[in-house]
Amino acid sequence: MSSELTHISPKIVDTPTDEKMIEDAYRDLLDGYLASNHRKKVDIINRAFKFAKEAHKGVRRRSGEPYIMHPIAVAKIVSQEIGLGSTSICAALLHDVVEDTDYTVEDIESQFGKKIASLVEGLTKISGGIFGDKASVQAENFRKLLLTMADDIRVILIKMADRLHNMRTLGSMLPSKQIKISGETFYIYAPLAHRLGLFNIKTELEDLSFKYEHPEAYKNIQEKIAATAAQREHIFEKFAAPIKERLTALGLNFDMKARVKSIYSIWNKMETKHIPFEEVYDLYAARIIFDCDNEADEKRWCWNIYSEITNLYKLHPERTRDWVSTPKVNGYRALHLTVMGNDGNWIEVQIRSKRMNELAERGFAAHWKYKIGEGEEESELAVWLKTIQDILSNPEPDAMDFLDTIKLNLFSREIVVFTPKGELITLPSNATVLDFAFNLHTYLGTHCIAGKVNHKLVPLSHKLKSGDQVEVLTSKSQQPQPEWIDFLNTAKGKIQLRAALRKDKRQIILAGKKQFLEFLANHDIPYSNEVLTKICGVKQMKSPDDLYAAIANGEIELTDNLVETAKRSWQKRLLSKVLRNPFSTKKDTSSMADSKIATPHTPINTKEEYVLHTIDGKDNYIVAECCKPIPGDNVIGYIDDDNNVIVHKLNCPEAMKLKSGFGNRIVTTRWENVTAKFMATINIRGIDRMGMLQEIIQVISQALSINIRQLNMGAENGVFDGKLEIIVEDTNEVTQLCKKLLKLDGVKVANRID
Ligand code: MN
Numbered sequence: 001m002s003s004e005l006t007h008i009s010p011k012i013v014d015t016p017t018d019e020k021m022i023e024d025a026y027r028d029l030l031d032g033y034l035a036s037n038h039r040k041k042v043d044i045i046n047r048a049f050k051f052a053k054e055a056h057k058g059v060r061r062r063s064g065e066p067y068i069m070h071p072i073a074v075a076k077i078v079s080q081e082i083g084l085g086s087t088s089i090c091a092a093l094l095h096d097v098v099e100d101t102d103y104t105v106e107d108i109e110s111q112f113g114k115k116i117a118s119l120v121e122g123l124t125k126i127s128g129g130i131f132g133d134k135a136s137v138q139a140e141n142f143r144k145l146l147l148t149m150a151d152d153i154r155v156i157l158i159k160m161a162d163r164l165h166n167m168r169t170l171g172s173m174l175p176s177k178q179i180k181i182s183g184e185t186f187y188i189y190a191p192l193a194h195r196l197g198l199f200n201i202k203t204e205l206e207d208l209s210f211k212y213e214h215p216e217a218y219k220n221i222q223e224k225i226a227a228t229a230a231q232r233e234h235i236f237e238k239f240a241a242p243i244k245e246r247l248t249a250l251g252l253n254f255d256m257k258a259r260v261k262s263i264y265s266i267w268n269k270m271e272t273k274h275i276p277f278e279e280v281y282d283l284y285a286a287r288i289i290f291d292c293d294n295e296a297d298e299k300r301w302c303w304n305i306y307s308e309i310t311n312l313y314k315l316h317p318e319r320t321r322d323w324v325s326t327p328k329v330n331g332y333r334a335l336h337l338t339v340m341g342n343d344g345n346w347i348e349v350q351i352r353s354k355r356m357n358e359l360a361e362r363g364f365a366a367h368w369k370y371k372i373g374e375g376e377e378e379s380e381l382a383v384w385l386k387t388i389q390d391i392l393s394n395p396e397p398d399a400m401d402f403l404d405t406i407k408l409n410l411f412s413r414e415i416v417v418f419t420p421k422g423e424l425i426t427l428p429s430n431a432t433v434l435d436f437a438f439n440l441h442t443y444l445g446t447h448c449i450a451g452k453v454n455h456k457l458v459p460l461s462h463k464l465k466s467g468d469q470v471e472v473l474t475s476k477s478q479q480p481q482p483e484w485i486d487f488l489n490t491a492k493g494k495i496q497l498r499a500a501l502r503k504d505k506r507q508i509i510l511a512g513k514k515q516f517l518e519f520l521a522n523h524d525i526p527y528s529n530e531v532l533t534k535i536c537g538v539k540q541m542k543s544p545d546d547l548y549a550a551i552a553n554g555e556i557e558l559t560d561n562l563v564e565t566a567k568r569s570w571q572k573r574l575l576s577k578v579l580r581n582p583f584s585t586k587k588d589t590s591s592m593a594d595s596k597i598a599t600p601h602t603p604i605n606t607k608e609e610y611v612l613h614t615i616d617g618k619d620n621y622i623v624a625e626c627c628k629p630i631p632g633d634n635v636i637g638y639i640d641d642d643n644n645v646i647v648h649k650l651n652c653p654e655a656m657k658l659k660s661g662f663g664n665r666i667v668t669t670r671w672e673n674v675t676a677k678f679m680a681t682i683n684i685r686g687i688d689r690m691g692m693l694q695e696i697i698q699v700i701s702q703a704l705s706i707n708i709r710q711l712n713m714g715a716e717n718g719v720f721d722g723k724l725e726i727i728v729e730d731t732n733e734v735t736q737l738c739k740k741l742l743k744l745d746g747v748k749v750a751n752r753i754d
Pocket of ligand 1 (some may be wrong): 070095096558
């Protein structure tokens, strides 16, 4: 990240004004640290500061500030906003030294010891942005980031602080950089901050990203919040007064304030609900933070306050959230309720102790602060990191899938369900019985036949709710099915199912191939591509693998009929060898073809134009595998041994060969009333950018509602190249689609290929 923001200017000696600014900023950092609960290791921090200042000497940021102002600011966020101690402060001060100066990790280690050096190394490794120049590298970097994170969570927390400061100072960057950096902040850092429970940082990152991506909307909402402040304050005071009175009477020390939603979340609400600013009724929430010395009393106090409020105001029956008894996975604890205010509007009230509030704002960093030396059991964070490690140790073959998988985990909200033994399992909110099964064990997932939710029998696809007690029913004979992917909403489940299917499918294909080869050998038919292609064609199989799988599954029987087909194809191969012989004349070859190959049915009259159509859902033609023509293409028909009309493109090399070799089997054709859908392949290439894939898919599936059968995309050096297999009616549809794709910013090539 740093290299992007560093503005290497000629070495200029820092001016006295600069010196003063640097001293003040550093003093501020130290004061904050000294006021915290951490042990006072000022000495090493001083040394780290001097080292970093010397290393970055004469270098300025784009804003014109001396470079060292950035590490100081990052260290300050690390200390005062996240709550970390001296080791992290030192690592933050030194975080850009290895990347931007001549010093090495070894230098850092000899000066500051192993721990700080390894943090700086971790930070250096993951720099350059989660998104490098290449799409595949994006995912790889992300994976690296998470792996490092699993080593020491402080790396990611410092990285988060680095990103936050860069976002706060993004104004001095070029607009093109602003958009790119905002995009990746929104896409990766904000959700990660959320997952780590860094609520304040998450909100600020979202708001800052939004500000640079939608400056107009941002300004608009900001102004409206300011304009309505006085009125809002008035309503809130009237609402809060009786509550404050009661809580004071209980002898409670507390603070009650109105918290306006973030600009981004207001905008999000306006967008999703299609409402103007004025109609966002839950523009703010009330927050009560109370003092409580004894952790054991916190829960009781939360509910006491709850009952005082519900005595005063009407409670919304469905909006009480008890995150005191069962905290969120990211560590969030609070009691939320919604009541009706005097003005008839619902208002949310959040009740937290001071300790809970700190957890909510600083996340797990604060958690440590309270848990130091207690020999704590495996925390929920550790559980989450374990999940990430599971995913990392079994990565998808496609790196992009991996990124999506991680995103799936980051964005989902959780439910909590129970095993029959009462064990608590946290899952995303749309998790199914099958997700639950895979979450417990791969065996349970792959052999799952149904579930029992609260003792009632339910299918695999049943969606779970918080509080459900879930039992998995399995059967030894159960096999994982490809359709199950639709029932899975957890990353872990999807990965495990795919892995099981891959293993399964490979074995089935191999078994089928073995049967097929034995069958050929038993009938003295030499194995060749021609034989294979012919049988695939007759059985309407798209690929040899499909054929083998169908044989193994018993969907295709290896009958005598098939022997005939295979033999004919093999003979034809011998024949075509003869055909290619320059000494034989054309006349000879066609007569040979006629005499050697028997035509079982009345031949189609090749003099007449053959109309390609669909009758009773059946097509009177077969699309050639080699060139895969679709309606709208210029085509010719070739009448095969079984009197089927195989349709080829006019310019297909295979068709030309047939034309010259079997002229009397060629028939001119015309498409008419064809209701079938066809597969077409499109090549698309262009300049890679954020959101490109998303937009392409949107154009295809939403704007034109075309089905995508397969999508292969790769990117290298900022250029992406992809193949799309789509299901269409005719060439016209393909042309329309390519036109639309070419209109997308960055798309340079979009055309149909064979
Ligand atoms: Mn930095």
